[in-house]
Amino acid sequence: MIRKIQLPLQTANLVVGFMVWVLISSLLPYIQEEIAIPAEKVAIVTAVPVILGSILRIPLGYYANIFGARLIFLVSFVLLLFPVFYISEASTYVDLVIGGTFLGIGGAVFSVGVTSLPKYYPKEKLGLVNGIYGAGNIGTAVSTFAAPVIASQVGWAMTAKLYLVLLLVFAALNFFFGDRKEVKVKTPIIEQIKGVYKNEKLWFFSLFYFITFGSFVAFTVFLPNFLVTYFDLEKVDAGMRTAGFIAVATILRPVGGWLGDKFQPLFLLMGVFAGLTVGAIILAFSPSIGLYTAGSMLIAITAGIGNGVIFKLVPYYFNKQAGIVNGIVSMMGGLGGFFPPLLLSTIHSMTGSYSIGFMAFSQVALVSLVLVVWLYYMDRVATAKEVFNSTGQGVLVTDVSGTIQSVNPAFTRLTGYTEEEVLGRNPNLLSSGRQSEEFYTTMWSQIGQEGLWQGKVWNKRKNGEEYLELLSISAVKDDSGDVTRYVGTFSDITPMDVKGSRSI
Structure with a gap:
């Protein structure tokens, strides 16, 4: 019974982790009414949770193999109580930066589930399983939609305090229903790193996830404030539109994993990066909210599918080193969400336009498309060589x-x-x-x-x-x-x- 509930439990854990991860960006329009934040530093406030949330994915993925997902999720939720409470009492820009940095623990828990869950399922189902788990990033949509609505009634500080109750509930759920008998893998982290760092597929997958998940995170933290300031939308309207973007990308993540189980994953990634390229070009020339919405939805669709496909590939090629590889790849995805908002803000402050930043994103996606094509043919050559040598x-x-x-x-x-x-x-x-x-x-x-x-x-x-x-x-x-x-x-x-x- 305990083994059967790990997928829904760990997926729910990820929902909560991601809800906390984007707490500041979800409440930022309300926070700015009480705390003065310099315009050039708004992007920093929304991006700092991504830093720790990315870096910690490597040790959390590793320790999930050592101690099991139950203990890592439990400890993570207890630790998150402190920055959430600190933010609820914040009165300065520096308070938000300090508290926001440690909110990164919420984003870091992603690598726990993708390391733990493959132990419970056969290899041919890992794309769908990791896709379902990855759909837990719907937590960003839940916060983006719900937090502004609640804050309009009880204030942003009290809204943040409500997250403390949620964290305590899920810490208890993991204590009672987490799998105490999960299979442990205790290979030293240095040995695991030595076993994978020379494998070019690790770095290709890291780059691809840097683009797909990075674009998801970047738009999640960027859209609420951008829609309010650039298109003069109401805060709740901006939150609902952002939640729509997140919902589409999240729903399509398990679809991407399922497709990766059924079809050649690298072919699917070719379509993903072609779609991201076109979507970014649309954004670069979007004069209206209609075209901007179309470009954003295309990015949501392709990024969601791409996120699911990539985490079909990771356990397929790195079964024995899944913990450390999941950590590295997911870290790169998180970092992919850190740089675009800063880049867009910097370019906008210099030129008064976001178009150059979106066009740069389209070119990076195009390069990734070329690399996927190259990797596909190199993979075919490697397969032929393996057959040639092993016959x-x-x-x-x-x-x-x-x-x-x-x-x-x-x-x-x-x-x-x-x-x-x-x-x-x-x-x-x-x-x-x-x-x-x-x-x-x-x-x-x-x-x-x-x-x-x-x-x-x-x-x-x-x-x-x-x-x-x-x-x-x-x-x-x-x-x-x-x-x-x-x-x-x-x-x-x-x-x-x-x-x-x-x-x-």
Whole structure:
């Protein structure tokens, strides 16, 4: 029973964590009525929770493997009581920065669930599971929508205090219903980092999540104040529009994970970054709230799907180091939400326009699209190489003149020749001399006519031992029909009595 409720419990934990994470940005229009915040520092107040919320994702992901999700969520919610109370009593800009920094713990808990939940489900369902869990970022929408409504009735300080009750309730829920018997992984963090930091996929996934989740977080903290100041919307209206953006991105996150289970995830990411590119270009030239809404919704759709797809890829490629990799990738996503608001504010203060910032975002998304295409083809090449190296049959590849270009490990095992010894040479170095010239003439004539020959051949190993092999030779042609190389595959079929007589 306890194991079955981990997905809904941990998803609810994430909702609460993200509600607290965006507490300041959700209440900022009301806070500014009582606390003077310099215009050039508004972006800092909304962005500081992202810093700690990003950096802490690495240790929280790691310790979720060491101690289990139950203890990490419980401790995180207890620790959040202090900055939330401090903010409710804030009276200066500095108070908001100090309290906001430690609100980052709420965003950091994301890496706990994506590390813990894959232990309960088979690999083919991890995209959907992590997508459902990731939908817990709806907590940002809940705060963005509900906090202004409540604050209009009881004030922003009392609204913040209500979050203390929520944190205590969920600390208790984790104490009683968290899984005390969760499988623990106690590989030292340094060893885990050493095992993954040279893997280029870690950094590609980090970049992709930097863009997809970063755009989600950036718009979440940027939109409420932007819509009020730029389009003169009412605070509640701005909050509802932002909540709509968050809701769309959040609902589509499990959809992205499910699609990642069913289809090639890298193909899906190509569509994601194409959509982000177009959406950002629309924002760069949006003169009205209508076009701005259309561009924002396109970004919400593609970012939501992208967030789900990426966390299908992480446990698929990094099953044993999921904790540390989830922490690194999710940290980069959080940092992706820190820089855009600052960049947009800086550009606006220098030029009076947000267009340059949005256009820069579109170009970063376009570069990511190119990288996904490159990674897809490199992945195909790597897969082909793995098949080539792991097959039990010997394989040799020659050019059209018969010069050996490559061989696989099975070739070395069967013939005794290393790759270095045969590269640039002709396959006739394996000849035993038993076959006549007419035999080879007939063989190559058939290859020329049909593109394929298969038969039995006596060949010779490096040590001089003769063996009988079943050999297939295929002609590889390009699109114009010209032969570009030949591929030979063979296996040892020497009769046991022959092998036995040699060993006597």
